[in-house]
Amino acid sequence: xxxxxxxxxxxxxxxxxxxxxxxxxxxxxxxxxxxxxxxxxxxxxxxxxxxxxxxxxxxxxxxxxxxxxxxxxxxxxxxxxxxxxxxxxxxxxxxxxxxxxxxxxxxxxxxxxxxxxxxxxxxxxxxxxxxxxxxxxxxxxxxxxxxxxxxx
Amino acid sequence: xxxxxxxxxxxxxxxxxxxxxxxxxxxxxxxxxxxxxxxxxxxxxxxxxxxxxxxxxxxxxxxxxxxxxxxxxxxxxxxxxxxxxxxxxxxxxxxxxxxxxxxxxxxxxxxxxxxxxxxxxxxxxxxxxxxxxxxxxxxxxxxxxxxxxxxx
DNA sequence: ATCTAAAAGCGAATCATTCTCGTTTAATAT
DNA sequence: ATATTAAACGAGAATGATTCGCTTTTAGAT
Numbered sequence: 001x002x003x004x005x006x007x008x009x010x011x012x013x014x015x016x017x018x019x020x021x022x023x024x025x026x027x028x029x030x031x032x033x034x035x036x037x038x039x040x041x042x043x044x045x046x047x048x049x050x051x052x053x054x055x056x057x058x059x060x061x062x063x064x065x066x067x068x069x070x071x072x073x074x075x076x077x078x079x080x081x082x083x084x085x086x087x088x089x090x091x092x093x094x095x096x097x098x099x100x101x102x103x104x105x106x107x108x109x110x111x112x113x114x115x116x117x118x119x120x121x122x123x124x125x126x127x128x129x130x131x132x133x134x135x136x137x138x139x140x141x142x143x144x145x146x147x148x149x150x151x152x
Numbered sequence: 153x154x155x156x157x158x159x160x161x162x163x164x165x166x167x168x169x170x171x172x173x174x175x176x177x178x179x180x181x182x183x184x185x186x187x188x189x190x191x192x193x194x195x196x197x198x199x200x201x202x203x204x205x206x207x208x209x210x211x212x213x214x215x216x217x218x219x220x221x222x223x224x225x226x227x228x229x230x231x232x233x234x235x236x237x238x239x240x241x242x243x244x245x246x247x248x249x250x251x252x253x254x255x256x257x258x259x260x261x262x263x264x265x266x267x268x269x270x271x272x273x274x275x276x277x278x279x280x281x282x283x284x285x286x287x288x289x290x291x292x293x294x295x296x297x298x299x300x301x302x303x304x
Numbered sequence: 305a306t307c308t309a310a311a312a313g314c315g316a317a318t319c320a321t322t323c324t325c326g327t328t329t330a331a332t333a334t
Numbered sequence: 335a336t337a338t339t340a341a342a343c344g345a346g347a348a349t350g351a352t353t354c355g356c357t358t359t360t361a362g363a364t
Contacts, residue, residue, distance in 0.1 A: 016330055016341065037320075052344040057321060059342090075223040075231075078320060091275055102272065110266065114259065123243055123252075126286040134278040168310065168361050189351075204313045209352060214311090230351065 001029050013066040020051055024059045025068065025083065034072050034080040034099045072099060089130035102132060153181050165218040172196075172203055176211045180221055180235040186251045188230050224251060241282035254284060 006025050010017045027043045028035060035043070041056050060081060063069045072080040074092055084101060087108055091100040111128055158177050162169045179195045180187060187195070193208050212233060215221045224232040226244055236253065239260055243252040263280055 018330070018342065020343070050344075052346095053320095054322075054345080055343055062342095071227040073225045073227055075225055091272065094278065100275075104270075106270075107266065110262075114262065118256075118258075120243065120254065120284070122289050122291050123284070124286045124289050125284055126246065127284075129283040129285065131281040131283060132272070132275070132277055132279075133281065134276045137274050137276050139274050170311065170361075172312065202313080205351095206314075206353070207312050210311080 009068055013068065015062060015066060019048070020055050021059050021062070023048055023051065024056060025063060028069055028081050028083040034082050036078050036080050038078075040081070074099065087127075089132060091136075092131060092133045093136045094133060095135050098136065100136075102130070161220055165220065167214060167218060171200070172207055173211050173214070175200055175203065176208060177215060177220065177235065180233050186224050186232040186234050188232050190230075192233070226251065239279075241284060243288075244283060244285045245288045246285060247287050250288065252288075254282070 003022060003026070006022050006029075007017050010021055010025070015021065023044045024040060027040045031039060031043055037053075037056060037060060040060075041051070041053060044051050044056070060069070064071055064081075067085070068083075070082045070085065072082045072090065074080070074097065077097060080099065082101075086103070087105075089102045089104070089107075091102050092098075093100075107130075115125055115128070155174060155178070158174050158181075159169050161177075162173055167173065175196045176192060179192045183191060183195055189205075189208060189212060192212075193203070193205060196203050196208065212221070216223055216233075219237070220235075222234045222237065224234045224242065226232070226249065229249060232251070238255070239257075241254040241256070241259075243254050244250075245252075259282075267277055267280070
């Protein structure tokens with residue numbers, strides 16, 4: 001994802017392409033692990049010390065409204081943000097408060113099929129998110145290295 | 153769920169049985185629709201006008217820590233609380249911010265089986281919650297009355 | 305009945321987020 | 335290139351949910 005890509009994404013949504021918006025979107029992509037507004041502000045200020053807190057929040061709202069990013073919320077934490085829009089779920093570690101992306105199209109199809117057959121009365125499903133809560137365990141010595149996250 | 157039941161639940165967890173704790177737990181059960189701390193405080197103050205805000209928050213924390221209630225969080229809202237501990241999921245209406253319980257043991261088994269067969273590397277699942285996001289639609293005229301929620 | 309740790313009460317503090325409003329800027333038309 | 339204008343930005347104040355620190359009260363044990 002280059003700066004040009006980001007500019008184009010903003011432009012396609014009819015949003016004015018401003019340095020602040022580029023910086024916020026870039027920060028979320030670079031930081032990559034569901035940053036909070038504070039994380040994003042700290043990151044951006046390294047290069048643009050004068051960006052206002054309020055601006056970052058307003059930019060985040062605009063990006064969410066235009067579906068360029070998503071909000072991610074845990075039971076304990078402040079709001080976090082996620083630039084990855086490809087359908088995925090989240091693993092929440094109750095010990096460390098870490099959130100990890102969990103991609104599994106197989107599971108998505110299973111759920112989609114399930115709800116195609118068993119509709120929920122008086123409800124139109126737009127999106128299904130799994131919050132998989134538990135604990136990260138230390139990697140087993142001989143386990144194959146496998147990734148839950150999308151290749152760059 | 154009677155007052156005596158509530159007292160017993162607290163007692164079983166080794167919590168002191170205080171009027172404030174009984175009142176909070178009772179409020180969540182009676183209010184029944186994922187109340188916020190503010191909703192709970194308003195409700196309790198009708199009968200006990202002197203309950204402190206901080207106390208309610210402290211009681212909520214204690215109840216969550218002891219697994220007598222759960223936290224429920226949406227993308228937009230303040231924290232909400234839920235007294236129903238029988239495994240269930242939530243329907244989130246993007247229009248109205250209403251949250252409705254969705255019980256479906258069939259689906260729970262499907263998911264449990266799925267993850268028994270397809271373990272997630274280096275992660276131990278404690279709980280899976282579905283956030284089903286979408287819109288409530290008006291009831292169809294001839295649809296059979298069916299309930300998504302547990303009978304009282 | 306007494307004791308003691310836990311819980312409640314209360315006001316102040318915290319901190320993420322939002323608001324206000326004057327200033328600047330990106331996009332479009334001239 | 336320049337002008338126009340609605341949209342976006344910056345700075346700081348305001349808001350509002352939640353927490354803290356401290357004192358007083360109370361549940362439950364001896």
